[in-house]
Amino acid sequence: MATTEKQKSDITHKYLRPQKSFPSVWCPGCGNGIVMGAFVRVVDKLGYSKDEVAMVSGIGCTSRLPVYLDFNSLHTTHGRALAFATGVKFGQPKMKVVVITGDGDALAIGGNHFIHACRRNIDITCILINNHTYGMTGGQGSPTTPEDAISTTTPYGNVEKHFDPCDLAMAAGATYVARGTVTHYPQMEKIISAGLEHEGFSLIEIISNCHTYYGRLNRKGDAPAMLEQFKENAITTGKAKKMDEQELVGKYVIGKLHEDNVKSEFCCEYQKLIDHQKG
Amino acid sequence: MSKLLDKIEIPKDRFEIRLSGSGGQGMIFGSVVLCEAIGQSGNKSVVQSQSYGPEARGGASKADVVISDNEIYYPKAMKLDLLLAMTQESLDKYYGDLKDHGVLIIDTSLVTEIPTEEFYGIEFTRLARNEIGSIVVSNVMALGAICALTGLFTKEALTEAVLARAPRGTEERNTKAIEIGYAEALKIKKD
Amino acid sequence: MSDSNQAGQEKTTPKKKSKYDFTDDNLPLEINLSWCKACNICIAMCPQQIFEPDRDGRPVQTRPADCTQCTICWVHCPDFCIISTVK
Amino acid sequence: MANKKKKLLQGNGACVEGAIYAGMTFYAGYPITPSTEIAEGCAKILPKLGGRFIQMEDEIASIAAIIGASITGHKAFTGTSGPGYSLMSESLGYAYMTETPIVVVNVQRGGPSTGLPTKVGQADTMQARWGTHGDYNAIAIAPSTVGECLTETIRAFNLAERFRTPVTVLLDEVMGHMREIIELPEKGDHEVFDRVKPTAKPEDFEAFEMTDNLVSPMPSYGEGYRYNVTGLTHDVHGFSTNRTDETIMKLDKLYNKIEHFKDEIFKSRVELVDDADVIFISYGTVSRAALQAMQIARKAGAKVGSIQLYTIWPFDYEMIKRATKNCKKVIVAEMNMGQICHEVQKVLDPSIKLETVQRYDGEIITPMELLEKLEEVL
Numbered sequence: 001m002a003t004t005e006k007q008k009s010d011i012t013h014k015y016l017r018p019q020k021s022f023p024s025v026w027c028p029g030c031g032n033g034i035v036m037g038a039f040v041r042v043v044d045k046l047g048y049s050k051d052e053v054a055m056v057s058g059i060g061c062t063s064r065l066p067v068y069l070d071f072n073s074l075h076t077t078h079g080r081a082l083a084f085a086t087g088v089k090f091g092q093p094k095m096k097v098v099v100i101t102g103d104g105d106a107l108a109i110g111g112n113h114f115i116h117a118c119r120r121n122i123d124i125t126c127i128l129i130n131n132h133t134y135g136m137t138g139g140q141g142s143p144t145t146p147e148d149a150i151s152t153t154t155p156y157g158n159v160e161k162h163f164d165p166c167d168l169a170m171a172a173g174a175t176y177v178a179r180g181t182v183t184h185y186p187q188m189e190k191i192i193s194a195g196l197e198h199e200g201f202s203l204i205e206i207i208s209n210c211h212t213y214y215g216r217l218n219r220k221g222d223a224p225a226m227l228e229q230f231k232e233n234a235i236t237t238g239k240a241k242k243m244d245e246q247e248l249v250g251k252y253v254i255g256k257l258h259e260d261n262v263k264s265e266f267c268c269e270y271q272k273l274i275d276h277q278k279g
Numbered sequence: 280m281s282k283l284l285d286k287i288e289i290p291k292d293r294f295e296i297r298l299s300g301s302g303g304q305g306m307i308f309g310s311v312v313l314c315e316a317i318g319q320s321g322n323k324s325v326v327q328s329q330s331y332g333p334e335a336r337g338g339a340s341k342a343d344v345v346i347s348d349n350e351i352y353y354p355k356a357m358k359l360d361l362l363l364a365m366t367q368e369s370l371d372k373y374y375g376d377l378k379d380h381g382v383l384i385i386d387t388s389l390v391t392e393i394p395t396e397e398f399y400g401i402e403f404t405r406l407a408r409n410e411i412g413s414i415v416v417s418n419v420m421a422l423g424a425i426c427a428l429t430g431l432f433t434k435e436a437l438t439e440a441v442l443a444r445a446p447r448g449t450e451e452r453n454t455k456a457i458e459i460g461y462a463e464a465l466k467i468k469k470d
Numbered sequence: 471m472s473d474s475n476q477a478g479q480e481k482t483t484p485k486k487k488s489k490y491d492f493t494d495d496n497l498p499l500e501i502n503l504s505w506c507k508a509c510n511i512c513i514a515m516c517p518q519q520i521f522e523p524d525r526d527g528r529p530v531q532t533r534p535a536d537c538t539q540c541t542i543c544w545v546h547c548p549d550f551c552i553i554s555t556v557k
Numbered sequence: 558m559a560n561k562k563k564k565l566l567q568g569n570g571a572c573v574e575g576a577i578y579a580g581m582t583f584y585a586g587y588p589i590t591p592s593t594e595i596a597e598g599c600a601k602i603l604p605k606l607g608g609r610f611i612q613m614e615d616e617i618a619s620i621a622a623i624i625g626a627s628i629t630g631h632k633a634f635t636g637t638s639g640p641g642y643s644l645m646s647e648s649l650g651y652a653y654m655t656e657t658p659i660v661v662v663n664v665q666r667g668g669p670s671t672g673l674p675t676k677v678g679q680a681d682t683m684q685a686r687w688g689t690h691g692d693y694n695a696i697a698i699a700p701s702t703v704g705e706c707l708t709e710t711i712r713a714f715n716l717a718e719r720f721r722t723p724v725t726v727l728l729d730e731v732m733g734h735m736r737e738i739i740e741l742p743e744k745g746d747h748e749v750f751d752r753v754k755p756t757a758k759p760e761d762f763e764a765f766e767m768t769d770n771l772v773s774p775m776p777s778y779g780e781g782y783r784y785n786v787t788g789l790t791h792d793v794h795g796f797s798t799n800r801t802d803e804t805i806m807k808l809d810k811l812y813n814k815i816e817h818f819k820d821e822i823f824k825s826r827v828e829l830v831d832d833a834d835v836i837f838i839s840y841g842t843v844s845r846a847a848l849q850a851m852q853i854a855r856k857a858g859a860k861v862g863s864i865q866l867y868t869i870w871p872f873d874y875e876m877i878k879r880a881t882k883n884c885k886k887v888i889v890a891e892m893n894m895g896q897i898c899h900e901v902q903k904v905l906d907p908s909i910k911l912e913t914v915q916r917y918d919g920e921i922i923t924p925m926e927l928l929e930k931l932e933e934v935l
Binding site: 027182223 | 508509510511513514539541542544545547549550551552553554555556557
């Protein structure tokens, strides 16, 4: 039986926690909700059972996401989601472990855990929702705040350089790296799906909007306006290859950036070790 | 009132050994093997402890072993019953911890200034070099001597303990070292 | 059931450009206004511009007949308020 | 007794043996002197038993990983020393809040900061009680021999599982590295407690339900319960709350699940206190010096007793009060500038004088120092 439009649009409701009150805590138009919808639709499409999915998050706006979904959820300390997730995945390798994190959580306080999870190539899907700021604490500068951008802690413009999370993940050894934006919905579903199915560490960076702080301070308008800007500034990987560095400033290269299916996954390797040692 | 300190004595059921030398002479290895040999030879309690840290490499190195038929309370040595000094530095440092008429064993190939007449001197390092061709086994040779001089454990138990811990291929050298140490000690043993 | 009715209707109304027919009493979308935070995303992103904001900024389907069920509104709704009525 | 397998082990190694005996199957850690042998031991043995060992990027990640693993059903374990324990403090609080059973061994060295990495100390005693922010109740235990490193680690796991809480085992450098020949226990020699699993249907399940003993049954991830775990103050379902009544309920539960059942946790060795004029109070390695000093002093005619605390937290005030009621003086000996002595002082009869022997130079307190103090106070 073919799924109807009604059923398709209603999938998310099957995965929302009945005990939680909605709407969510996020600001009107926050991209976190869009990513959340994409994630559950992908899980539904892939046919994972709710029991086999564990969602781990740290602290921040983004990290409130798992609590709304009817999976095993672990809302941890700031920056440590990947370390907790490593324990969950290594402790129960058959689980699909997903880390939902933000730019501050993953790259500042959790930067060390981030690069080491990449290095280990442990089969965790890390969805990093990058809104270029600390939303929950009120718009401070983050490791992805662009140069010159205004935040409450860079009131005269950011003088620091910013991280590119995807470059960082690739350099550190992640074996699936892709970027999308909340505006490019079908592509976002595609990369989340590929990340979940990939065996190894996958980083899915989703460029998202914090119009409440980042948008307001940098005169980027409301949520629809920011989503529109993502559309204008997104460049597909194919197009980006033909552009030089100068042309790519301020643009988001979206699509699959890296995939390595040869490098072995950590839990599998350890299982081999166990099998060998147990004899 | 005072006098408590005048009346106290170290419990007689404790036998305290210190192996001392320089880092690399295998004092800690020796103490571990000693414990295992004693453990095999009956129901005695043993505690081994060691000086630990960067200074243990190169500088003075020591390991204490306390042996008793009963529960051992304080795990470190209080007044030594036996001191093995493989270097001048270690002898100078620890001689004061040896009780009156305690057993003092000295590597006389390296130690020249000895503050007492009451000691057993064996040239462990020289014998190891000349008879076995490796000074590495001088510590094991010293254990052979301790075995002969104290009777705390059997030579067989010592050999077994050494061979269980020593790297493969060194069995012959180590067995020979024990034999030499044991024999040399018997030669000079006083009753 | 109603599925076959609608499928039938689709075929018998060739003059409509859109894939589905939405008469005034048969809206293309069901909007849960109690969850809606009036973020404006659906209103701004709809390629057919079927919505207009009410006085609280929440979407009202003012041109339902133009809806093509393109999914853009409901996939981008951060609060899962929009559900298609097409069964 | 004679037939049992004997082994020469370091205190750190005995902790590993104890953990394995207790059913530990997951270790995550970061090397730090003087606890590293625990990690090394686990790295060697766990794969052979089908367990899992992972060296994390730091102590913060280590404790995070064992909490994650505990939630998937493992008995999880880590070993560290002062600086690492400090780094673990934040997530230790998370484990208290989320009621996750874990065991952390802190092989204490001289501090603060990097301090004396290869030397002994007992100055993390208060940190084991108050190390992380907020209100909670903590369990910390302190063995004093290599044999006890094994048995107390088993007890630590049992307490962690029984009370759904982190348990800290306080060792020190001397104990971690000292070797003794110990008997390895056989199956059945010691009780091994496993966490209580829920029997409710998933739809009726309350992750943090109030039970008679205040400990909620704990399912593992993947068993169909799909509950939420958060470090935020949460209600019985595990969802965050700001409500004052629910906050009080949660914090009271954290506190009282230990406070109301502390008799199950207390353990001490009380020797010859009935007729004693002076009583030593100590814990960990220092207790061995105290027992030695007591033995020597008794032989010399002095009426001396000793109290050794195996359970440090919760603190057994009643026992201290009872055991010291006939004595004239109490000597608290510890390798710090005075931590447990303040707890003792709280319950000591005003007529009893509290004396202390403290050492914080990286060396162990000797029986001789205790005897000198004894002579001074007698």
